[in-house]
Amino acid sequence: MLKGKMAEALNKQINEEFFSAYLYLSMSGYFESIGLKGFANWMMVQYKEEVDHGMKFYNYLLSQGADIKLLPIAEPPHTWDSPLNAYEETLKHEQHITKCINDIVDLAEELKDRATFNFLQWYVDEQIEEEENDREIIDKLKLVGDNKSGLFMLDKDLSARIYKPLATNEEV
Ligand code: FEO
Numbered sequence: 001m002l003k004g005k006m007a008e009a010l011n012k013q014i015n016e017e018f019f020s021a022y023l024y025l026s027m028s029g030y031f032e033s034i035g036l037k038g039f040a041n042w043m044m045v046q047y048k049e050e051v052d053h054g055m056k057f058y059n060y061l062l063s064q065g066a067d068i069k070l071l072p073i074a075e076p077p078h079t080w081d082s083p084l085n086a087y088e089e090t091l092k093h094e095q096h097i098t099k100c101i102n103d104i105v106d107l108a109e110e111l112k113d114r115a116t117f118n119f120l121q122w123y124v125d126e127q128i129e130e131e132e133n134d135r136e137i138i139d140k141l142k143l144v145g146d147n148k149s150g151l152f153m154l155d156k157d158l159s160a161r162i163y164k165p166l167a168t169n170e171e172v
Contacts, residue, residue: 019074036083
C-alpha cells in the first residue's frame with residue numbers, strides 16, 4: 001500500500017508524462033507543417049512512448065491499491081524557431097523529467113518505500129536514453145547547419161524510427 005505522499009507524487013508524474021506526450025504531438029504537427037515528415041514521425045513515436053510512460057505509472061498506482069487522480073494537462077507551445085530549437089527544447093524538457101523522476105526516487109528512499117524505489121529504476125534508465133537520443137540529434141542538426149540536403153538526409157534517417165509498445169516487451 002502506497003503512502004499518501006507517494007500516491008500524490010506518482011499521480012503528478014502521470015500528468016508530467018502526458019504533458020510530454022502533448023508537447024511531442026505538438027512538435028510532430030510543427031514538423032509536418034514545415035515539410036519534415038521524418039522528424040514528424042520521430043516526434044509521433046515519442047508521443048506514443050510518453051503515453052506508455054504515463055500508463056506505466058497509472059497501472060502501478062492501481063496495482064498498489066491507490067486512487068487515480070488525473071490533473072489538467074497544460075497547453076504546449078505550437079511552434080518553434082527551427083528544428084534545432086525544437087530539439088533543444090526537447091532536451092531541456094527531458095532534463096526536467098529526469099529531475100522529477102529523481103525527486104520521486106528521493107521520496108521513495110525517505111519513505112523507505114522499496115517497491116516504488118525498484119519500480120522507478122526503469123524510469124531512471126529510460127531517462128538516460130531519452131537525453132542521449134536528444135543530444136545525438138542536436139549534434140547532427142548543428143553539423144548540418146544551413147545545409148538543406150543534410151537536413152533532408154537527417155529527415156530520412158528519422159523516418160525509420162518505429163514505435164514499439166511497451167506492453168509487448170515488458171510489463172507496463
Ligand atoms: Fe517519459 Fe520522455 O520521459
